[in-house]
Amino acid sequence: MARYLRNVDLNLLSIFTALMHEKNISHAAENLGMTQPAVSQALKRLRSLYNDPLFERKSGKMMPTLKADEIYPIINKILADVSSTLPDIGDFSPETAKLDFHINALGVGNNDFLTKLSQRLAQLAPNISLTVTTDMLIDAEKSLRDKEYDLHLDYLTIDEIGCHHQELFNDNLFVIARKEHPNLNNKVNLLLSEYLAEKHAVLAPRKGNVYSLTLALQDFSFNREIKYTSTSIENILEIVCATDLICIMPGSVLQSMHNLDDFIWFNPPFKTKEMIAYMNWHWSMEHVKSHRWLRSIIADICKGIQSLPETT
Known part of the structure; x- marks a missing residue:
């Protein structure tokens, strides 16, 4: 086995995973710091090595074959294991770093979380700037790949x-x-009939009619009278506070509002799934030290985020 591996250029494996991630030779080359012809030549060698096309052009993308899908998890894990054994190359000092981080947060970026993140950055990295947006991303993977955002926080995974x-x-x-x-x-307590009798404020659905809160509702097939729709959770809560509209929201978002005492809340009178907040990023940033540092800061802050207490 060892003698056989000596005849294999293991650098080809990292190019293979880049192509799996990007499905585009130009994008893979850019993230690998290679030229497009060099990646194309590597793909030819990979095809010869595995005796399989591995990628076929469909709808403008290099789509993996069944063989590529079969070997990808194994190769990806091997490269990740090898990477974890290597020393962390490159210097990153939060105290002196001058960087601009851009985080897109949908729902997850509540007031309490953003305040704590800003305070932590000011304390540990005074020269780092932070931009936070609540953009509805049409193609979240592309936005992260193109470095429009460093992180996307959401109740959905990409x-x-x-x-x-x-x-x-x-x-x-x-x-x-x-x-x-x-x-x-x-x-x-709130009865289902009482819930349905009220007028509602809701979050606007996203592309493909995906609505993260709806995904957490089980067997909900009732009609609500919707009177207000917004892309902003905080805006919906402001409207609810000022009118007789009601809404359904993650408890951590309301918990972080400065005017929590202005609201009342109830357990939903129907089945719901637990919501999970996620941090999403592009694979090309996985081992970037500054990016890893930011992710660790956010993960640490989120350990203290609490939802509302359930009513009895």
Whole structure:
């Protein structure tokens, strides 16, 4: 076996994983710091090595063959294991680093979390700048690949082979209303009929009609009277606080609001799944020391994020 491996250029394996992630020779070359002809030549050698096309052009992308899908998990794990044994190359000092981080946060980026992140960066890395947006990404994988954002925080994972993700915290859903709501202010529990009788504020669905909170609802097939729709969770809570509309939201978001005492909340009168907040990033940033440092800071802060207490 060892003698056979001596005849194999193991550098080809990292090029193979790059092509699996990017599905594009130019993008793979850019992230590998290689020329496009060099990656094309490596692909020819890979095809000869495995006696398989490995990638076939479809709809403008280099799509993996069944053989490529079969060997990818094995090769990817081997490279990750080897990488974990190597010393961390390159210097990164948070105290002196001058970097601009851009985080896109949908729902996960509540006020408490963002305040703690800003404080931690100011303390540990005073020369680092932070931009936080709440953009509805049409193609999240491409946005991360093109370095438009360093991280995407969401209650959904980016299910593309080019992206990695990490769980940040678990959350629960609650029905939320203003404290002085005329129909709900004296209630302890909420009936389904009472929930459906109210007017609702909801988050706008995303591309493909994907709505992260809806994914957490089980067997919910009832019609609600929706009167307000927004892409911002915080904006919806402001509207709920100022009107008789109600909404359903992750408890950690309301928990972080400065005016928590202005709201009342109830366990939903129907089955829900636990919400999980995720941090998503592109594979090309996996071993970048500054990026790894930022991810560790965010993961540490999120350990302290709490949801609302469930009502009894």
